[in-house]
Amino acid sequence: MHSNWPDILWIVRHGQSAGNVARDAAESGGLAVIDLAWRDIDVPLSPLGVAQSKALGEWFQKLPPDEQPEVVLCSPYLRAKETARLVTERSRLAPHAVTLRIDERLREKEFGVLDRLTKLGINQKHPELNQQRIHVGKFYFRPPGGESWCDVILRLRSLLEMVTREYADRRVLVVAHQVIVNCMRYLLEHMDEQQILDIDRQGDVPNCAVTSYRAQRRADEDQVLQLDLVNFLAPLQEAATPVTSAPDQPAAPKP
Numbered sequence: 001m002h003s004n005w006p007d008i009l010w011i012v013r014h015g016q017s018a019g020n021v022a023r024d025a026a027e028s029g030g031l032a033v034i035d036l037a038w039r040d041i042d043v044p045l046s047p048l049g050v051a052q053s054k055a056l057g058e059w060f061q062k063l064p065p066d067e068q069p070e071v072v073l074c075s076p077y078l079r080a081k082e083t084a085r086l087v088t089e090r091s092r093l094a095p096h097a098v099t100l101r102i103d104e105r106l107r108e109k110e111f112g113v114l115d116r117l118t119k120l121g122i123n124q125k126h127p128e129l130n131q132q133r134i135h136v137g138k139f140y141f142r143p144p145g146g147e148s149w150c151d152v153i154l155r156l157r158s159l160l161e162m163v164t165r166e167y168a169d170r171r172v173l174v175v176a177h178q179v180i181v182n183c184m185r186y187l188l189e190h191m192d193e194q195q196i197l198d199i200d201r202q203g204d205v206p207n208c209a210v211t212s213y214r215a216q217r218r219a220d221e222d223q224v225l226q227l228d229l230v231n232f233l234a235p236l237q238e239a240a241t242p243v244t245s246a247p248d249q250p251a252a253p254k255p
Helices: 017-028 049-063 078-088 119-125 127-136 149-166 178-188 193-201 234-238
Strands: 008-013 069-072 097-104 171-176 210-217 223-233
Touching: 008 178, 049 078, 049 234, 069 078, 078 097, 078 171, 119 127, 149 178, 171 178, 178 193, 178 210
Parallel strands: 008 171, 069 097, 069 171
Antiparallel strands: 008 210, 210 223
8 A cells, every 4th residue: 555654754843043042032031022133933043953953964874775764754943944954964965866845834933022021021011921821821822913832733734734745655864843743743743632631741842853753554454654753963962062941932821
């Protein structure tokens, strides 16, 4: 039976960004607004994020040729595109052998009126929204002008349909964002709201961490994706590159 799934699917969060650094500084300084001049889409990698991306590329380079990515699907946000570029360059994947596709469905969750606000800033500027978010929970809460996790999941369902249609039996690397990693896990592992929020409560997805799946054939001949690695950090540890895991979005209360 012909498989509809990629042979291997890697899902990677981008390297540490200048936005992650600015958020850390704002939170530790007790500020309401993150001091960031760029649009979210234009935030570049930090110098450490560059090093993390290169370390991940070196890990892919050490894999056997038949275990290396053939297709790279990437968020249009600069920090993700820079990560994808550095990973493919450092892994020495031949440009003619790798298909690179930018897909807006992999973009960061949109924060709407909460964009660039710290937890303190949300409490100060939008106290009613903050109470609504606490009541509804982060999975369903949609800030004005922004998205809920459900909205992100809806666009990712469309992306996965494309992946099964166009990249069956291929080796596919996805480079995106923290919420994308978690929402992809929600879909691929058939989770419910509580299960994915339990995972989210355990901590943020580290930058350049690898979560991967491999196609497996069941006894009834159906093909499924089997979870292989979860937030795998050996590529950074082997290169003695610091691990970071600051959130990209406003820190939400844990339900």
